[in-house]
Amino acid sequence: MFLHEITKLNEVIPNERQYPFHIPAIRQLDRLRLEKRVTFFVGENGSGKSTLLEAIAYQCGFHTGGGGRNNSYELDASESHLGQFIRLSWKPKVSNGFFLRAESFYQFASHIDELAKEDLRIYDYYGGKSLHHQSHGESFLSLFKNRFGRPGLYLLDEPEAALSPTRQLSFLSLIHELQKSAQLIIATHSPILLGYPDADIIHFDDQPLARIRYEDTDHYQITRRFLENRQMFLRELMAD
Numbered sequence: 001m002f003l004h005e006i007t008k009l010n011e012v013i014p015n016e017r018q019y020p021f022h023i024p025a026i027r028q029l030d031r032l033r034l035e036k037r038v039t040f041f042v043g044e045n046g047s048g049k050s051t052l053l054e055a056i057a058y059q060c061g062f063h064t065g066g067g068g069r070n071n072s073y074e075l076d077a078s079e080s081h082l083g084q085f086i087r088l089s090w091k092p093k094v095s096n097g098f099f100l101r102a103e104s105f106y107q108f109a110s111h112i113d114e115l116a117k118e119d120l121r122i123y124d125y126y127g128g129k130s131l132h133h134q135s136h137g138e139s140f141l142s143l144f145k146n147r148f149g150r151p152g153l154y155l156l157d158e159p160e161a162a163l164s165p166t167r168q169l170s171f172l173s174l175i176h177e178l179q180k181s182a183q184l185i186i187a188t189h190s191p192i193l194l195g196y197p198d199a200d201i202i203h204f205d206d207q208p209l210a211r212i213r214y215e216d217t218d219h220y221q222i223t224r225r226f227l228e229n230r231q232m233f234l235r236e237l238m239a240d
């Protein structure tokens with residue numbers, strides 16, 4: 001464990017009615033303890049998972065558009081609005097790690113290509129060739145396998161976005177390898193990834209944030225009910 005607590009600096013919040021402080025999960029946040037090497041953030045779309053993950057990345061000095069401490073590139077809207085208003089407590093402090101953000105991965109891949117013009121060895125960390133020359137899912141897995149080996153804090157925002165169900169299963173075993181020397185915080189909607197055992201699942205639809213059992217998440221329950229009763233679901237959804 002490296003990062004063990006996130007504290008929101010309530011006394012310096014400028015305006016509780018404005019983004020991002022008005023998001024219910026953020027408004028109610030005082031402190032969040034991290035107790036496991038793997039923590040998942042779950043919750044409805046717009047519940048504030050990315051906002052908090054990005055704020056952690058900002059405090060770690062990672063590029064908030066995606067990357068580590070040494071990645072500096074231009075990206076619109078890559079600032080973190082919450083970043084300056086949280087404090088991270090470490091034991092011990094690590095500076096190594098990475099923020100994966102599926103939505104700006106394309107720009108990150110272009111940034112690596114720019115660096116490779118100076119030194120081709122940079123590709124060794126990304127599967128041996130340009131991330132643009134790998135499929136979306138292949139490039140994610142290259143990153144996880146090659147760049148994520150060292151101890152550090154890995155912040156992943158919807159890593160399943162590019163992964164087939166089979167590759168999500170591969171990713172589960174990779175998480176298991178990584179957590180032996182690293183800490184991971186993963187925002188996800190994947191019922192497969194959430195099934196990783198001995199992880200904490202933090203539920204952003206609860207205020208204040210609370211832990212939830214895997215089997216109690218919507219992701220598990222809705223997916224399970226859909227698969228077991230697909231015809232009934234479809235009839236209800238498509239009824240005139």
Ligand SMILES: Nc1ncnc2c1ncn2[C@@H]1O[C@H](COP(=O)(O)OP(=O)(O)OP(=O)(O)O)[C@@H](O)[C@H]1O
Binds near residue numbers: 019044051
């Ligand atoms: N730059 C911004 N300015 C204003 N509002 C924003 C901004 N970025 C996000 N929001 C709003 O903040 C809320 C939380 O967004 P956030 O991206 O953190 O949600 P999320 O839980 O990660 O959602 P998803 O599961 O869809 O990725 C949303 O209502 C979103 O519209």
